[in-house]
Amino acid sequence: MTHCLQFESVSKSFPGVKALDSVNFSVAAGSVHALLGENGAGKSTLLKILSSIYRLDNGKLLLNDAEQHFRSAADAIHAGIAVIYQELHLVPEMSVAENLFLGHLPCRYGIVDRKTLQKYTLEQLTVLGEDIPPSTKVSRLPVAQRQMVEIAKALTRRAKVIAFDEPTSSLSDQETKKLFAIIRELKNRGHMIIYVSHRLEEIFEICDAATVLRDGQCVETFSDMSKVTSNDLVQRMVGRPINDIYHYERRPHGGSALEVRELMGPGLAEPASFSVEKGEILGVFGLIGAGRTELLKLTYGATRATAGTVSVAGKPLRLTNPSTTIRSGLMFCSEDRKKEGIFPLRSVMENINLSTRHSLSVRGWLINERRERENASRQVEKLIIKTPSLRQLIVYLSGGNQQKVVLARWLSAAINVMLLDEPTRGIDVGAKSEIYSIIYDLARQGIGIVVVSSELPEVLGISDRILVMREGRIVASLLRSESNEERLLYLALPPTPSSGVRSAV
Amino acid sequence: MAIVFVVLFVVISMFVPNFFSWINMSGLALSVATVGIIACTMVFCLAAGDFDLSVGSVVACAGVLAAVVIDRTNSAALGITAGILAGGVVGLINGIVIAGIGINALITTLATMQIARGLSYIISDGKAIGVRETSFFALGISAWLGVPTPVWIMIVCFIVFGVLLNRTTFGRNNLAIGGNKEAAHLAGIAVTRTKITTFTMQGLIAGFAGVILASRMTSGQPATAQGLELQVISACVLGGVSLTGGVATMSGVVVGVLIMGTVQNAMNLLNISTFYQYVASGGVLLSAVLVDRLKQRSRV
Numbered sequence: 001m002t003h004c005l006q007f008e009s010v011s012k013s014f015p016g017v018k019a020l021d022s023v024n025f026s027v028a029a030g031s032v033h034a035l036l037g038e039n040g041a042g043k044s045t046l047l048k049i050l051s052s053i054y055r056l057d058n059g060k061l062l063l064n065d066a067e068q069h070f071r072s073a074a075d076a077i078h079a080g081i082a083v084i085y086q087e088l089h090l091v092p093e094m095s096v097a098e099n100l101f102l103g104h105l106p107c108r109y110g111i112v113d114r115k116t117l118q119k120y121t122l123e124q125l126t127v128l129g130e131d132i133p134p135s136t137k138v139s140r141l142p143v144a145q146r147q148m149v150e151i152a153k154a155l156t157r158r159a160k161v162i163a164f165d166e167p168t169s170s171l172s173d174q175e176t177k178k179l180f181a182i183i184r185e186l187k188n189r190g191h192m193i194i195y196v197s198h199r200l201e202e203i204f205e206i207c208d209a210a211t212v213l214r215d216g217q218c219v220e221t222f223s224d225m226s227k228v229t230s231n232d233l234v235q236r237m238v239g240r241p242i243n244d245i246y247h248y249e250r251r252p253h254g255g256s257a258l259e260v261r262e263l264m265g266p267g268l269a270e271p272a273s274f275s276v277e278k279g280e281i282l283g284v285f286g287l288i289g290a291g292r293t294e295l296l297k298l299t300y301g302a303t304r305a306t307a308g309t310v311s312v313a314g315k316p317l318r319l320t321n322p323s324t325t326i327r328s329g330l331m332f333c334s335e336d337r338k339k340e341g342i343f344p345l346r347s348v349m350e351n352i353n354l355s356t357r358h359s360l361s362v363r364g365w366l367i368n369e370r371r372e373r374e375n376a377s378r379q380v381e382k383l384i385i386k387t388p389s390l391r392q393l394i395v396y397l398s399g400g401n402q403q404k405v406v407l408a409r410w411l412s413a414a415i416n417v418m419l420l421d422e423p424t425r426g427i428d429v430g431a432k433s434e435i436y437s438i439i440y441d442l443a444r445q446g447i448g449i450v451v452v453s454s455e456l457p458e459v460l461g462i463s464d465r466i467l468v469m470r471e472g473r474i475v476a477s478l479l480r481s482e483s484n485e486e487r488l489l490y491l492a493l494p495p496t497p498s499s500g501v502r503s504a505v
Numbered sequence: 506m507a508i509v510f511v512v513l514f515v516v517i518s519m520f521v522p523n524f525f526s527w528i529n530m531s532g533l534a535l536s537v538a539t540v541g542i543i544a545c546t547m548v549f550c551l552a553a554g555d556f557d558l559s560v561g562s563v564v565a566c567a568g569v570l571a572a573v574v575i576d577r578t579n580s581a582a583l584g585i586t587a588g589i590l591a592g593g594v595v596g597l598i599n600g601i602v603i604a605g606i607g608i609n610a611l612i613t614t615l616a617t618m619q620i621a622r623g624l625s626y627i628i629s630d631g632k633a634i635g636v637r638e639t640s641f642f643a644l645g646i647s648a649w650l651g652v653p654t655p656v657w658i659m660i661v662c663f664i665v666f667g668v669l670l671n672r673t674t675f676g677r678n679n680l681a682i683g684g685n686k687e688a689a690h691l692a693g694i695a696v697t698r699t700k701i702t703t704f705t706m707q708g709l710i711a712g713f714a715g716v717i718l719a720s721r722m723t724s725g726q727p728a729t730a731q732g733l734e735l736q737v738i739s740a741c742v743l744g745g746v747s748l749t750g751g752v753a754t755m756s757g758v759v760v761g762v763l764i765m766g767t768v769q770n771a772m773n774l775l776n777i778s779t780f781y782q783y784v785a786s787g788g789v790l791l792s793a794v795l796v797d798r799l800k801q802r803s804r805v
Contacts, residue, residue, distance in 0.1 A: 302691055326693040340691050343684040345751050354681055355692040357674055367672045409692065 003029030003064055005161050005192050010059035012045055012216075014426070019045040022059060023218045025211045027161070032183060032193040034203045037213035038237055038456060038489075043196050046213070047163055050194075051083040052076040063161070074103075082154030083163040088146050090153075092139035097121040099138055100153050124152040128182055144175040151182065162186060163194035168202060169289070180206050198287055199494055200230045212236040238456055238485035245433045246461030249440070253279035253464065256314055257448025258330070258417045260299055263308030267294025269472030271308060276417065276448035278313075281439065283463030284452040286492050291472040292452040293335060296419045299450075300332035301325045313416045326355060329416035333406055335425055335452070341406045342394050349376040349390040351405050356413035379408035383438060400431025407438060417448045424458065436462055456485050468492055506745055506793070510760050510767070517771045524774055531652060537766035538655035539564065539730070541759075542714045543737045545666040546707040548758050551741055552670070553703055554683035554750025555603060555610040560711040561733035562621035563592045565726065567715030569625045571641075572634035572725025581641040588716035589709055595621055596708015597701065604700035618734070625727040634725040645720030655717050662710070667755035679703060683750020739786070740765050743793045764789070 009022035020042045027033040048054045052070035061068045070076045090099045097117045106116040121134035130148045168176045212219040219236045222228045257278040262271040276282045286292045297303045310317050312328045334340035353372045358364045360371045376390050383404045424432040453459045468476040468491040476491050518525040550557050571588035602613045647654045670676035678699050681689045719725045744761025746753040772782050
């Protein structure tokens with residue numbers, strides 16, 4: 001095999017997480033290779049290694065039998081690799097032509113040669129069957145055409161390997177057909193194509209081979225798609241033993257903690273209703289983009305709802321902003337710790353006390369340093385937060401400990417309901433297990449808990465009941481006893497009428 | 506920075522004649538009073554990740570307005586109130602436009618800076634407005650225990666706003682907003698309201714500083730305090746306040762103000778021409794932020 005892209009025992013670790021663990025597979029020239037896996041299975045890490053955003057810790061990346069050592073994105077481009085991400089990397093306020101040649105504009109005596117630029121661009125666009133004037137600003141193009149510009153950009157850079165990350169997520173059926181025609185054309189011209197998608201029917205339509213990743217490991221590579229069923233793929237994607245880091249115990253629950261009725265707002269496709277009882281843990285599962293975070297933020301009042309009501313412990317709230325919901329005992333812990341959780345340059349103590357200090361302070365405004373210190377040290381002890389001192393800046397703590405500090409912020413107050421968005425993202429197994437203990441502890445105290453998670457085993461492991469979301473809708477509510485990995489994943493995946501997967505549930 | 510200031514102070518005391526004398530010390534303190542008072546509230550704006558360029562013009566506008574009102578009514582109290590309130594109005598507008606509507610602070614306060622400057626020329630018809638009402642001069646010219654009143658006011662401001670920044674939820678909320686705006690919103694801090702309050706407070710204090718300055722000059726002068734805003738921001742930055750928000754201490758601001766005043770005072774005593782003084786002031790600021798950046802690099 002002369003023309004191919006090979007991953008040879010590629011490994012990559014992040015602090016506390018093994019993102020890729022000796023992954024092996026190869027993509028032949030003139031073929032489309034699918035990359036499958038749950039959220040967090042390692043697909044995007046693999047793509048980022050390919051485009052040299054990350055450097056691999058171990059293993060080799062070979063292109064046409066030559067080992068590649070990328071030091072910068074430019075090296076990867078030079079080697080003929082192009083990754084087309086879900087969020088396209090184009091400069092919106094520049095013209096199509098300028099975007100195609102970004103970084104290597106044709107010049108004459110240091111001045112951009114507009115005529116040549118125009119000519120090349122037209123050539124490339126014609127190849128793709130696109131009729132876009134080269135001087136159009138990218139911001140004026142619809143998403144499908146922007147994607148074509150990305151593909152044209154890859155071709156102008158003479159890319160041999162083209163990787164697509166969820167390319168059809170925002171395309172219509174018609175546009176998808178056109179994209180597939182172009183992918184087939186690229187394949188016939190001998191390009192190596194990697195195709196990442198959650199949509200199984202697309203995999204069967206366009207791909208020649210498929211590799212399934214799970215927890216950073218390569219589970220299996222199927223080289224002949226005609227002998228594979230979607231059931232095979234799904235089972236490979238989820239079928240791992242659940243080792244018990246969850247230590248779930250049944251506990252009594254009852255009485256309304258949270259009641260959400262016909263809540264509507266940005267990110268949801270239809271009004272959402274759900275409820276949580278006191279002491280109940282409600283899991284929310286869905287793929288990225290299913291509207292889970294949006295639902296929590298609407299409930300919390302961080303995003304303004306256009307319709308609907310939220311009641312905490314039987315009392316309806318006026319949904320205005322987080323400061324009122326916090327006062328009613330409804331708390332929200334964001335999935336994006338860095339962007340929406342911590343105050344990096346403030347101390348552990350301040351990060352803990354920030355939201356609830358009105359209850360610790362003198363007459364609501366004058367800070368009582370002694371009470372704040374007492375509260376902070378009590379929380380640090382209770383949640384076993386590892387920090388050299390209360391004055392330590394939070395940025396210097398590990399991810400798991402930062403997460404515990406953010407949790408401690410909410411535990412300092414009187415809580416009725418806790419909304420947790422991906423509470424264990426990016427933290428190691430030990431810390432995860434500790435966070436679960438905290439969650440159970442809260443539930444035992446009669447607090448209603450909503451946990452959003454992309455990790456199937458986690459949702460199954462800790463929830464009493466599970467909501468499944470898909471494309472901005474709540475599509476199912478299952479009891480713990482009714483749930484299993486396959487069932488949840490089938491419900492969460494976009495409908496696949498052709499393959500008949502959903503009717504199998 | 507405190508150590509830098511002490512070293513600087515000792516060295517200058519030893520080598521610059523007449524520096525370490527009571528008269529010069531009180532003169533030095535008086536010379537930084539306006540900058541110092543305004544820096545007390547500017548630090549809140551900076552802590553929240555914004556800044557306010559309109560303060561220099563507000564100082565002029567408030568002074569002129571106070572002088573005009575006193576001229577018409579013969580009441581110092583009315584004039585002082587009018588000056589302070591005028592500053593508050595500009596601050597409130599800044600706050601609403603920046604926090605409520607979401608326009609960039611640079612653009613907003615650049616605009617109100619020009620508007621306030623224009624208004625002070627319009628109100629005064631371009632001329633200095635003299636004040637005859639002598640009770641008005643108590644604010645700027647009197648002294649207590651040998652220390653000029655404006656210096657006392659500055660000291661009180663440092664203490665009051667220091668407590669406000671460190672010891673109240675309002676102060677800490679400002680720092681949290683500057684540290685991570687999104688997290689602050691989700692943590693239940695009323696971001697918009699806090700910012701509007703901060704800008705209004707900044708306007709009121711700038712107005713007050715303008716009235717004091719007018720009292721010192723016994724007149725409202727429309728062209729005064731040009732570039733004051735940059736001196737105030739420089740003093741804060743010298744004191745270790747982060748321009749991107751989230752990091753600020755009042756003790757730092759005090760040191761920053763003192764360093765600026767000391768350097769300027771020493772240069773005056775040494776008869777260094779103002780042309781060179783500009784270069785030196787810029788050099789001091791640049792080296793201070795460079796040192797700060799190096800310190801951060803070594804830490805992370």
